[in-house]
Amino acid sequence: MTAETTASVAEWREALREHLGSDLVLTERDQMVAYCRDWHGDVTTDAVAVLRPRSTEQVAAAVKLCRNLGLAIVPQGGNTGLVLGAIPDAGQGQVVLSLERMNRIRQIDADDFSAVVEAGCILSELKDAIADKGMFFPLALGAQGTCRIGGNVSTNAGGINVLRYGMTRELIFGLEVVLPDGSIFDGLSTLRKDNRGIDLKQLFIGAEGTLGIITAISVKLTPYPDQVATALLGLASLDDAIKLFRRARRDCCDLMSAFEFMPPLAFTLAKEAMPDLPIPIAADYPAYVLMEISGSGLVDIDDLMGRFLEAVMEEGIVLDGTIAASQTQARNLWLIREGMNEGQAKRGMHLRTDVSVKLSQLAAFVADAEKAVEDAVPGVVCVSYGHVGDGNVHLNVLPAAHATPDERVEQIYKAKGAINAVLDEYQGSISAEHGIGRLKRGDFEVRLSPVRRQLLTAIKHAIDPDLVMNPGCQLNFSVNS
Known part of the structure; x- marks a missing residue:
């Protein structure tokens, strides 16, 4: 950082404190670091300041001031995103505006x-x-x-x-x-x-x-759905999970609120994160489904779940299963799903994807994408799980345990390329629910049609002509673009 830049940052900070009040402005490095680090701790950046308004009027005043000072603004909520959309990428000219105090x-x-x-x-x-x-x-x-x-x-x-x-x-x-x-x-x-x-x-x-x-x-x-039935089921394949979903949509109709699929590795990863977590089903079936139906009023949810599972087990679609008998048991079943994510994080830097394909293509896509990864990067571990009902797959890749940090980065890069190549063949989306942020901007931009890019650029320039709002997020706009 040059002496001129240092002087500019000091002047910016003084202007922010003078016009907004010291209570709203953080400038010390140890105070700002939590706002400039992503949720998993993989990336840490910097900012001129962190602004913490308490009202809409204070947000408006902060935005006007930053615009006059030539500062860009990175809005931030809980900073739990997975695509680097809420942390700055050029701290010398950016502030973080946290909404954490506006919580009424x-x-x-x-x-x-x-x-x-x-x-x-x-x-x-x-x-x-x-x-x-x-x-x-x-x-x-x-x-x-x-x-x-x-x-x-x-x-x-x-x-x-x-x-x-x-x-x-x-x-x-x-x-x-x-x-x-x-x-x-x-x-x-x-x-x-x-x-x-x-x-x-x-x-x-x-x-x-x-x-x-x-x-x-x-x-x-x-x-409020005061009746909830939660079941963890073992199946012979992901294809059978799709078959089960079709039956559940027909038999349980709109009372089905969740239908998640997981691999057997989910249990290992969950136990690594939470050693005392009970696993109420054998962990050696090829595929698992965590299913929930819920309702209120006169509907008997427990009876519906029981009759449905009895039928699909008689037909051999489901090989094994357990139904939660209490809220605590239901919570433990969901902790397997959540603990799987924590277990992956404990294994270090890895590839996290958030892709979607047609529901009818989900099983075929997972098989093709996992094979492409294994061919491109031998020795890594694929962890595919997600939301069967909307075609959303989190196909994550864990680098080899012995890999160095540089080797992990290379393996992640190659695995992402292999997955995206298969995804393009299936005409899927690189972001089903996490967004684009800064992490996926390059992959997003190369897949944009000229007309879509033109529309997005026109909207951006119409509403934010000075490009002060979250620059570098989603698309790399410029004044002349």
Whole structure:
């Protein structure tokens, strides 16, 4: 860093403190590091400052000031993303704007089945507050104890309940957004039918903070599902898992809320993360399904699950299984799914993918992609799991245990190339639910059609002509692009 740059950073920091107040501005390295490091700790960057506003008006003031100072802004929720979308990549000219202090639930309307919540509210706290009113917000993620609803909306998060309730986009009534010029778009209506022209909120859902900063959200609620049946099932193949899913969609209809597939290695990885976790089923079947159906009112969920499993076991589709007899047992079954991710992290740097294909092609894609990886990078371990109901596969790759850090990077690079090549043949997506961020920008850009690039560029320049919002995320826009 040159003396001139150092002077500029000092001047920027002084201006931020002077106009926003020291309470809103962090500038010490030890204070900022948590905001400049990704969730897995693989990447650590830097920033001019971290801004922590307490209100929409303070966000607007911060955006106006940063724009006047020539500082770019990286919006951040819980910083639990997996694609480097919420940490700066050029700290000399960027600030992080954290929404963590904007965590109020502004209203819960039981009659309207809606709520208005600020962007910094932790997802699990929102879900708990709504449950106390007898209602349910169905977005469910492994990181829900730390992720924040604004980030969920900005990335159009998926999770385990997409099968029944859809992506985050389908759970939103309206948004409040601070635009790149500091003006405030108030679209917090909770109307269920509103056909007055272009639905502007859709511009910001999934935009990863590149068009503005979401400060509040009005969300759709449903009756609380007070009956839940959870089953862990052993099958002969992933093909049989697809067959089972088709039957479950027919027999359980829209009461099925989750249908996840896992490999046998899931149990090993989960035990590495949580040694005391009980495994209530033999760990040597070729494929496993974690299935959940839920409902409320007069529907008998336990009877439905029992009758369904009896039929598919008689037909030989399911070889073995266990049904949770309590909430604790159900939670332990889900901990296997969550612990698998923690176990992978404990094995060090690895490839995490988030791809999707047609549901009918899922089993064939996994087989072809795993073979391509094994051919390209012998000695690595493939861990394929995900959401059967929406064709979303997390085909992760663990480098060889003895690999050096440089060898791990090379193996990850080769494995990603092999997977993406097969994915392109299947006309799938490189990002089913995690977003693009900075990590997938290159892979995203090379797959963009000219017309789609033109549209995305036009929208960006129309809303953020000075390119101050989350630069480098999703697309590498430039003033002349």
